[in-house]
Amino acid sequence: MIAEWKKIEKKQFASVYLIIGTEDYIINETKKRLVANILDAEDTDFNYANFDLDETAIEQVIEEAETIPFFGDRRLIIAANPSFVTTEKAKSKIEHRTARLEDYLNEPVDYSILVIIARVEKLDERKKLTKLLKKQATVIDAKRPNEAELKKWLQEISNTNDFQMDSVATDRLIELTGGQLTTVMNELDKLMLYKLEERIIRVSDVEGLVVRSLEQNIFLLLDKMIALDISGALSIYYDLLKQKEEPIKILALIASQFRLLTQIKLLEKQGFSQQQVAQKLKVHPFRVKIGARQAKSFSYQELTATLERLAEMDYEMKTGYGDKAQKLEWFLFSLQDQKQKQVK
Structure with missing residues (x-):
C-alpha cells in the first residue's frame, strides 16, 4: 500500500484502483493522495466525481468515467459500496448493469482514473466480476494492520521523513494509542513536528506529548493496580477527576475492562489464540494483547468476584448511596489488599 502511494506521488497512476478493507485511515489517505496528484485545484469541480453505489447505478459511474475531461488532463471518479461484488446485502433496490463495468474493465479510457472502494473485509470471490475486477485493477489493501505490521509501518514512515525512532518509542506510541491507526498517525505527525530540528523521537517524547484517551488511562490505571502501585493508580x-470525568463513567470503563479480562481468560482456557479471541469478541487485537497480559495476574474466580463488586458499586452510585469518588478510591485500596495477600 505504501508502495502504491509512492507511485501515485510520482504520478504513476493505474487506470482502475480497488480499495478493499475497513481501515478509514488508509482509505482516506489514498483518496487524498489521488486528488492531490491527479487534479489541479481549479479543475476539481469539473473533473472529480464521488458516488455511493447504494444510490447510483454503476452504469452512471461508467458514463462519468468515459466523459472527456473539461479544462484538465484527467478525471478522477470514486465509487463506494459495490455490493454486487461482496456478500453484503445491498441497502437499496438499485439494479446495476454490471456488464457495463465488465466492458470498461477490459478497455478503460486513458483519461480517467476509476476508484472503487469496498469497505468490507473481503469480496465475494465466487463471482466472475470480482475475479475480473481484482485482475484488472490495482488493489490497495485497507485492512487493519496487526502489531508487527504497524511497527514496521511506523519505522518506515519515520525513516522516509528522516527521523529516528527506536523500538521502545514505537512500542510506547502503539500502546498509548491503543493501536488505532488514525490516532497513531496523528500522534506521529505531531511528534515529528515537535522534533523537527533534532529528528530523533525518544520514548520520553512519546510519553510527554501523546494524548491519552480515557480508555487508555483506564488500561494504565489497571496496570498500576496490578503492579501494586496504589499511588500511581x-x-x-x-x-481523571480533575478532567471532569464522572466517577460512574470511570467505574463503567473499569468494569468493561474487567469484563474483557474475564472473557479473555475463559477463551484462552478453551485454547483460543489472541487473534482468535480478538475476532470472536470483535475488539482490536492490541486490546486483547494488553488484556491477556493483565489477566495473567488474576484467577478466573478473582475476575468474576471483582465484576460482582463493581456491579454492586454501580448500583450504589446510581441510587445515591455514599460518596461516588470515594467509592472508587476504596475499590483501588481493596484490590491492592487482595493482591498483596496473594503475594504473601
Whole structure:
C-alpha cells in the first residue's frame, strides 16, 4: 500500500484502483493522495466525481468515467459500496448493469482514473466480476494492520521523513494509542513536528506529548493496580477527576475492562489464540494483547468476584448511596489488599 502511494506521488497512476478493507485511515489517505496528484485545484469541480453505489447505478459511474475531461488532463471518479461484488446485502433496490463495468474493465479510457472502494473485509470471490475486477485493477489493501505490521509501518514512515525512532518509542506510541491507526498517525505527525530540528523521537517524547484517551488511562490505571502501585493508580484516577470525568463513567470503563479480562481468560482456557479471541469478541487485537497480559495476574474466580463488586458499586452510585469518588478510591485500596495477600 505504501508502495502504491509512492507511485501515485510520482504520478504513476493505474487506470482502475480497488480499495478493499475497513481501515478509514488508509482509505482516506489514498483518496487524498489521488486528488492531490491527479487534479489541479481549479479543475476539481469539473473533473472529480464521488458516488455511493447504494444510490447510483454503476452504469452512471461508467458514463462519468468515459466523459472527456473539461479544462484538465484527467478525471478522477470514486465509487463506494459495490455490493454486487461482496456478500453484503445491498441497502437499496438499485439494479446495476454490471456488464457495463465488465466492458470498461477490459478497455478503460486513458483519461480517467476509476476508484472503487469496498469497505468490507473481503469480496465475494465466487463471482466472475470480482475475479475480473481484482485482475484488472490495482488493489490497495485497507485492512487493519496487526502489531508487527504497524511497527514496521511506523519505522518506515519515520525513516522516509528522516527521523529516528527506536523500538521502545514505537512500542510506547502503539500502546498509548491503543493501536488505532488514525490516532497513531496523528500522534506521529505531531511528534515529528515537535522534533523537527533534532529528528530523533525518544520514548520520553512519546510519553510527554501523546494524548491519552480515557480508555487508555483506564488500561494504565489497571496496570498500576496490578503492579501494586496504589499511588500511581490514584494519581491517574485523580487526574481523571480533575478532567471532569464522572466517577460512574470511570467505574463503567473499569468494569468493561474487567469484563474483557474475564472473557479473555475463559477463551484462552478453551485454547483460543489472541487473534482468535480478538475476532470472536470483535475488539482490536492490541486490546486483547494488553488484556491477556493483565489477566495473567488474576484467577478466573478473582475476575468474576471483582465484576460482582463493581456491579454492586454501580448500583450504589446510581441510587445515591455514599460518596461516588470515594467509592472508587476504596475499590483501588481493596484490590491492592487482595493482591498483596496473594503475594504473601
